Amino acid sequence: MSTQVESDETETEEATESDAEPSPGDVRRAEKEARAAEQAAEAQREAEEQAIADQETVRIKVFRYDPEVEDKEEPRFDDFTVPYHRGMTVLDGLIYARDTFDSSLTFRHSCRQAVCGSDALFINGRQRLACKTQIQDLDTPVRVEPLPHQDVVKDLVVDMQHFYDQMESVEPYFDPDDLPDGDLEEQRQTPENRETVKMATRCIWCGACMSSCNIAAGDNQYLGPAAINKAYQFAMDEREGELKKEDRLRILEQEHGVWRCQTQFSCTEVCPKDIPLTEHIQELKREAVKSNLKFW
Amino acid sequence: MYEHDVIVVGAGGAGLRAAIAADEAGADVALVTKLHPVRSHTGAAEGGINAALHEEDSWELHAYDTMKGSDYLGDAPAVETFAQDAPEEVIQLEHWGMPFSRDEDGTVSQRPFGGLSHPRTTYAGAETGHHMLHTMYQQVVKRGIEVYEEWYVTRVAVTDEDDPSDRECHGCVGYDIRTGEIGGFRARDGVILATGGLGQAFDHTTNAIANTGDGQAMAYRAGAPLQDMEFVQFHPTTLPSTGVLISEGVRGEGGILYNEDAERFMFEYGYANNEGELASRDVVSRAELTEVNEGRGIEDEYVHLDMRHLGEERILDRLENILHLAEDFEGVDGLDEPMPVKPGQHYQMGGIEVNENGRTCIDGLYAAGECACVSLHGANRLGGNALPELLVFGARAGRAAAGEDMGEPQIETGYGAKTEDGDVEPPVEPGAVGDRSDPILADGGATAEVAADVVERAVATEEERVDALLERDGLNHADVRADVQQSMTEFVNVFREEAGIEQALQDIRTARERYQDVAVEDPSRTYNTDLIHTIETRNILDCAEAIALGALAREEFRGAHWRREHQERRDEEWLKHTMLAWNDGTPELYYTDVILEGEDKTYEPKVRSY
Numbered sequence: 001m002s003t004q005v006e007s008d009e010t011e012t013e014e015a016t017e018s019d020a021e022p023s024p025g026d027v028r029r030a031e032k033e034a035r036a037a038e039q040a041a042e043a044q045r046e047a048e049e050q051a052i053a054d055q056e057t058v059r060i061k062v063f064r065y066d067p068e069v070e071d072k073e074e075p076r077f078d079d080f081t082v083p084y085h086r087g088m089t090v091l092d093g094l095i096y097a098r099d100t101f102d103s104s105l106t107f108r109h110s111c112r113q114a115v116c117g118s119d120a121l122f123i124n125g126r127q128r129l130a131c132k133t134q135i136q137d138l139d140t141p142v143r144v145e146p147l148p149h150q151d152v153v154k155d156l157v158v159d160m161q162h163f164y165d166q167m168e169s170v171e172p173y174f175d176p177d178d179l180p181d182g183d184l185e186e187q188r189q190t191p192e193n194r195e196t197v198k199m200a201t202r203c204i205w206c207g208a209c210m211s212s213c214n215i216a217a218g219d220n221q222y223l224g225p226a227a228i229n230k231a232y233q234f235a236m237d238e239r240e241g242e243l244k245k246e247d248r249l250r251i252l253e254q255e256h257g258v259w260r261c262q263t264q265f266s267c268t269e270v271c272p273k274d275i276p277l278t279e280h281i282q283e284l285k286r287e288a289v290k291s292n293l294k295f296w
Numbered sequence: 297m298y299e300h301d302v303i304v305v306g307a308g309g310a311g312l313r314a315a316i317a318a319d320e321a322g323a324d325v326a327l328v329t330k331l332h333p334v335r336s337h338t339g340a341a342e343g344g345i346n347a348a349l350h351e352e353d354s355w356e357l358h359a360y361d362t363m364k365g366s367d368y369l370g371d372a373p374a375v376e377t378f379a380q381d382a383p384e385e386v387i388q389l390e391h392w393g394m395p396f397s398r399d400e401d402g403t404v405s406q407r408p409f410g411g412l413s414h415p416r417t418t419y420a421g422a423e424t425g426h427h428m429l430h431t432m433y434q435q436v437v438k439r440g441i442e443v444y445e446e447w448y449v450t451r452v453a454v455t456d457e458d459d460p461s462d463r464e465c466h467g468c469v470g471y472d473i474r475t476g477e478i479g480g481f482r483a484r485d486g487v488i489l490a491t492g493g494l495g496q497a498f499d500h501t502t503n504a505i506a507n508t509g510d511g512q513a514m515a516y517r518a519g520a521p522l523q524d525m526e527f528v529q530f531h532p533t534t535l536p537s538t539g540v541l542i543s544e545g546v547r548g549e550g551g552i553l554y555n556e557d558a559e560r561f562m563f564e565y566g567y568a569n570n571e572g573e574l575a576s577r578d579v580v581s582r583a584e585l586t587e588v589n590e591g592r593g594i595e596d597e598y599v600h601l602d603m604r605h606l607g608e609e610r611i612l613d614r615l616e617n618i619l620h621l622a623e624d625f626e627g628v629d630g631l632d633e634p635m636p637v638k639p640g641q642h643y644q645m646g647g648i649e650v651n652e653n654g655r656t657c658i659d660g661l662y663a664a665g666e667c668a669c670v671s672l673h674g675a676n677r678l679g680g681n682a683l684p685e686l687l688v689f690g691a692r693a694g695r696a697a698a699g700e701d702m703g704e705p706q707i708e709t710g711y712g713a714k715t716e717d718g719d720v721e722p723p724v725e726p727g728a729v730g731d732r733s734d735p736i737l738a739d740g741g742a743t744a745e746v747a748a749d750v751v752e753r754a755v756a757t758e759e760e761r762v763d764a765l766l767e768r769d770g771l772n773h774a775d776v777r778a779d780v781q782q783s784m785t786e787f788v789n790v791f792r793e794e795a796g797i798e799q800a801l802q803d804i805r806t807a808r809e810r811y812q813d814v815a816v817e818d819p820s821r822t823y824n825t826d827l828i829h830t831i832e833t834r835n836i837l838d839c840a841e842a843i844a845l846g847a848l849a850r851e852e853f854r855g856a857h858w859r860r861e862h863q864e865r866r867d868e869e870w871l872k873h874t875m876l877a878w879n880d881g882t883p884e885l886y887y888t889d890v891i892l893e894g895e896d897k898t899y900e901p902k903v904r905s906y
Contacts, residue, residue, distance in 0.1 A: 068820045087537050087627065099774035103826040104818030108335075110504040113540045114624065115426055116335040132624045153474065154823040160332070173434035174393020184349075184383060186390045188402030194395060201395045201420075201427060205334050239393065 058084040059141035060093050062105065066154045069104075075152075077143075078102070084135065090123055090142060091130040094156075107156035114272055117204030120211070121156055122147055127208035127270040147211040163207045166224050170231040170251055177241030193238045200233035200280060202273040209267035209277055221256040225267035225277040228258055232280040235287065246291065253288040261285075297751060300326040300442070302697045303468060303483040304490055305449045305511065308336030309425070309686030310665025310693075311490035312432035314654075317694030319439050323485060325698070327441060328470055330448040330506065330828070333433045337492055337504040338686065341425025342543035342617065344417035345389075345687075346680040347382035349406065353414040355379040359894070362681060365411045365576055366674025367855035367865065368901040369524065369873070372894035373706040374670040377652045378681075378688050385687035386418055394431040396420050397614065407614075409548050409680045411576040411906065417680040422543045422617040428683055444481075446473040448828050449510070450761075452487055452518045453480070453754035454658055460519030460877070461710035465661035466747035468514075469758045473828060476821025478759050480751040486697030488654065488662040489515055490690065494644050496832070497840040498789075499781035501641035502534050502541040511667035513835035515648040516842070520656040521710070521877040523669040523888075524646035525839070526846030526857050529677055530790045532580035534640030536598045540625045542618055542637055544679040547573040549614055551603040553584070554634065555592040561599070568906040575906035578676045578856040581639035581790050588638070600634035639790055643682060645673040645856065646846070649709050649875065653702040654693025657710025664693040670707070671873065674890075675855020707891065716872065718885030720849035723798045724805040726841050728881030729812055765830055770815030773830040780807045780840050788844050793860035797848045804841045811837060841883075846874045849885055867901050 060080045066072035080097035091109055098105040108118040112131045119130040122145040124138050135142060150158035180187060209225040210216050216224045223231075234240055235248040252258050258281050267277040302318040304311045307329035318325040327333065348358045359379035363370050386404070390396060396404040397419055409417040420427040436443065447470040454465045467482040481487075491511030495503020516522050532553075533542040547553075553573050555561045562568050567583035568575030575583075584599050593599060603611060603618075608631055611619065615630075622628045622635045647669035654662040654670075665686045672685055696702045783803035787796035811834060818826040852866040853859055872887040892899045 066820050066822060068822045069818075087625075099772070099778075103772055103774065103816070104820065104824075106818075106823055106825050110331060110335050110506045111337060111340050112505065112538060113340060113621065115339045115423070116331070116337070116504065118331070118335050154820070157823050164332070168437055171438075173438040174431070175438070176391075176393075179391050184387050186387055186396075186404055189396075189398050190402050191398045191400060194398050197395060198421070201430070202423070204339075204426070205332075233395075234393070237393065237395075 056084055057081050058093065058135055060097060061141050061143045062094070062097070062156070063145040064155055065152055079141070086136070088135050089131055090121070090133045090135060090138070090144065091119055093135060093142070094130060094144065106154050115204055117206035120147055120206035120208040120272070121145065122211070127212050129206060129208070129272045132272060147207060149211050149217045150207070160207060162220070163205070163210055163224070163226070166210070166227040167205065167230060170223060170227045171248070172227070172230045174234060174237070174240065175244050176239055177243045187239045189237070189239050197233050197237050199275050200229050200236070202275055203229055204273060206272060208270045208272060212266040212270045214264060214266065215260050215262060219256060219260060222260045223252070223257050225281065228252060228284065229275060229277050229280050232284055235284065249284070249288050249291050252284055258284045258288065297480040297482050297748065298326070298444070299482040299484065300324050301483070301485045302488065302694070303328060303481050304488045304694070305329070305468060306336070306490035306492060306665070306667075307331070307333035307443065308490065308492050308665065309338035309428055309432065309683060310690035311488070312429070312436055313687050313690030314488045314490055314664055314694035314697070315441050316432065316435050316439065317691040318698040319441055321695050321698035321700045323698035325441055326444060327436070328444040328447045328449055328468070328481060330446065330473065332445045333436065333443060334430060336429060337507055339426045339429040340502070340504065340541065341428070341683055342422045342541060343409065343545045343548070344407065344419035344424045344680045345386055345428070345683040346409065346412065346416050346678070347386040347418060347684055348379065348414070348416055349383050349386065349404065349418070350414065350416070353416055355383070357413055358382065358416060360899070361411055361413050362672065362678060363899045364902070364904060365676055365678040366672075367676055367904055368867070368871065368892065368899065369527070369671065369674030369854060369890055371671050371707055371891040372899055373891060374652050374672045376894050378672050378685065381688040382684040385684060385691065389428060389431055389687070392431050392435050394420065395427050407545065407548050408574065409678070410544055410571070410574045410580070411678040412680070417548065419545065422545050422615045425683060444470065447471065448473055448831070449514070450758055450831055451754050452489075452514050452661060453751040454518045454661065455750055459711060461657045461712060463519055464659045465518070467751040469751070469754045471758070471762065471828070473823055473825070476824065478755055478762060480755040482748055482751050483660065485699055486660045486662055488664060488693050488697050489648065489667055490663070490665045491667045493666045494836070494839040495641050496777075497781065497784050497836050497843065498641035499778070499785045500534070500539045502531055502539050503641065508832035509667070509835045509839035510832065511663060512647055513838040515656060515661065515663060516838055516876075516878045518658060518661070519878065520658050520661060521649045521875045522646060522842045523649040524671060524674070524846065524874050525644070525842040525876060526850050526874060527645035527673075527675050527855060528641060528843060529577055529643040529645060529856050530581045530639040531642035532577055532584055532639050533601055533637040534642070535622070535626045536636050536638050538625050539640045540621055541642070542601060542621065542635060543615070544577070546601060546603050546615060546618055549603070549610065550606055551601050552605075553580070554600045554602060555587045556594045557592060559592070561587050561592070571906035576676055577679060579906055582858065584637075584639055585790050594636065598636045598638040601637045602634035603630055604632070604634070641785075643677055645669070645675065645677055651705040651707040651709055652692065653696040653705050654689055655696060655705070655709065662693045662697050664690045675857060711877070713888040714875070714886045715889050716887040718849055718874075718887060720845060720885050722801050722845060722848060724802050726801065726805070726845055727878070727883045729808045762827065765814070765816045765827060766819060768815045770813040771810060772817065773811070773814045773833040776807050776810050776814060777833045777836060780804055780837060784840050784843070788847055791858055791860065792847055794848070797844055800844045801841070801848065804837060804844060808837055842876050845876060845883065845885060849874060871901065
């Protein structure tokens, strides 16, 4: 077990170092170059997009299940054909199908702009937010299912309780060793330290990462990427202090904590906020080692 | 029955802050929300939180800017309380771990925002609301405050005296979305409504699909008047295809607006010769639509917001989220090209009438945040003033409901504050359709009875309503909702004229009549969103009607309320608040005075120029 952990760690350390060097601007430029290189592919995609537009409709296959309704007790897929327009998202398609064809079609959604985290779904075999997934980027018919590895409540709604329990188990709240005197004095934080925790703070609790994680699927007690990332946010925040950090690392290094991660990167791949989850988990492993905490 | 000292309905910024405050004041408090707290729409706020933190800044300046921004329809006690409490609240957030953007010396950064005389907007990237929401939810978890999530509150339980000011609120009724259970929530000390906005009364809005004016409609029907509902903020920079918000922070950092001829129209056409793009939101929204109406819009629909000159580094540091939004929802790379923007419904200045302690005229019923009207924003809210409002007045409502002594309020509520009758003549009768005795109140003799009975009776009424909706056949609420949203966007938008507003009122009346025949198709008690949305639609109708009635009544141009026939602010006649009481189904319009006398000075209305 320990061998595997060590080898994992070496790999990621290298990855982290090379990732850490370029400035945000460089990263952006690199992305741009990649994009330029993709232009041919894009032309291809545009042609496909045009093809969808020419059809003017798109077919969506949606998972249906309701334990309480006679003809929905057996899970099934329903087909909806909805009018297509440029810029249409999977959420737009679902809303249209519900409001026009079947008002019992059930899914969570609210903000429509990828910040409330309600509509993480399994779309064409991958965890995505329905509101920021363009239909033009998908093969059709679009297949929409509830998040895997969670109990289905009804249609596309899953039971999020386990996810919330894991989030809460890492004591997900800021807890400084001490605070400045005076109601109007803030704690200081360097812009660099804020940068360190910035990506971690972007989590919207959508559950896509947990659903994609093989380890979480096999070990129900595994804290999972979102909860560990939450702990990372606080553990790496210089305002909290060393005492609390020790506590946090103790929670994280327990049997079902960071050492379970086998760095498959599936969480990082599906995260709609681009949080480098695997990297954060690896960094916490290193922090635990530095603090001389035993590992499993 | 569920029982707590204080029940907070809604778990966005105002609700979370209220719950924490009530908890700190020693109350047993519970949050009841139709979403999970972190799904609340406070999370979508981008720009920032205004507070006078710098030494060279002062709460007096913040109050002055806010009053000017309100076009002198704010009440001075509310405005001053707000400006005084805001710094402490912001630092409190920082102490709770809010990841504010920082200056080199490690202090919290502040940036310029529209209508502010000093750069006093604190922020966390362009996702300030997200961080504020999560920071406060963390504190709720830390304190072990009970949360009833995915419980939809459909009614407040109040007694039924004739004068709403004599009524008492003893709790509310909730529907457990997951199981279909209809449950009574008994509040020993108070119910705080913190349900947020009502953007779904319009079809182009930055608001979430969940922002359906539930709190406003519930309080209104229980007897608490709605105040200044005609004042709706249309944000000047929303993406044309979805209504997704592009933060004012872009203009705060130096973003520029251009028309089709690449003219910087805010200056070139004299809309705001001093402040340009950073003029108040109502000014910029009107300028954009004027450009479009005069043929200088792009694709006849929108204008361009350009931030490319700010440079990659600054954009990535302070506005990165904007790049993602523009790319994901409009397919535009903000580093390479200007972003298309147009005005969209964004914020409701009006709401449930409350005093500076969040109390409505009904004993035990409080409101805070966007659903309330204290009145802080008056005719127009300044950017960066909504988030501190949630903190300041959420906290005050929480403490007041928990029984803390808040001192004598200076703002009066209920009919007692009335100074003038309204004389609006809508083209159709507003209010309840058919049976006017909609049993929103427990019927007959609920006065001074055992509080639990009031809640029980409210539960029975809701059970009846839900059963009826589930059992009968009829129309899909979505059609009714869509008609009203379109009518509101067409006729009660940035530019308003009498005939249009009257048309909207007629459309709303038709919708109300059709709503009588609405039914829920989905028979299930498990996660029945069809039912939830159907109930929400009635709330939307109540709110839309209140907005349109206020808009028809107010014959002047003030702040966000523009009337074609009345192109001037008319202080001698209209320096007053529009109040609308449900009056058991026959809405009554009346007016109350604006309070311009502050602690040490009186705010004299001036011409508002930027």
